[in-house]
Amino acid sequence: MGFLKLKKNKKFSYSPRFYDDKGQGNPYEIKHKFDEYRTTVGENPNLKTKFINAVNEFKYNKDRQANKRILIIAAVLILLFLILIDFDLTIFFSNK
Numbered sequence: 001m002g003f004l005k006l007k008k009n010k011k012f013s014y015s016p017r018f019y020d021d022k023g024q025g026n027p028y029e030i031k032h033k034f035d036e037y038r039t040t041v042g043e044n045p046n047l048k049t050k051f052i053n054a055v056n057e058f059k060y061n062k063d064r065q066a067n068k069r070i071l072i073i074a075a076v077l078i079l080l081f082l083i084l085i086d087f088d089l090t091i092f093f094s095n096k
Contacts, residue, residue, distance in 0.1 A: 061067055082089060 058067065058070075
């Protein structure tokens with residue numbers, strides 16, 4: 001049952017010889033590029049938590065222009081998919 005779990009990286013206690021720490025952190029620490037900006041990166045135990053974090057990040061984003069752009073792109077992709085599978089789009093419009 002161990003094939004479903006993610007492997008943890010090994011940690012070593014290496015300290016460089018000529019490293020002078022002036023409050024900038026460890027230069028050998030591997031960190032994601034957007035860790036300080038996003039909450040969805042990091043240790044999320046399950047799919048529900050990841051989804052809730054992603055929705056909260058989308059909801060409380062300060063850049064409203066990016067949110068609109070994402071919604072427009074998603075709507076266009078859904079419309080193209082419905083056209084591709086020959087879905088009858090006339091049910092959305094009333095014939096008066």
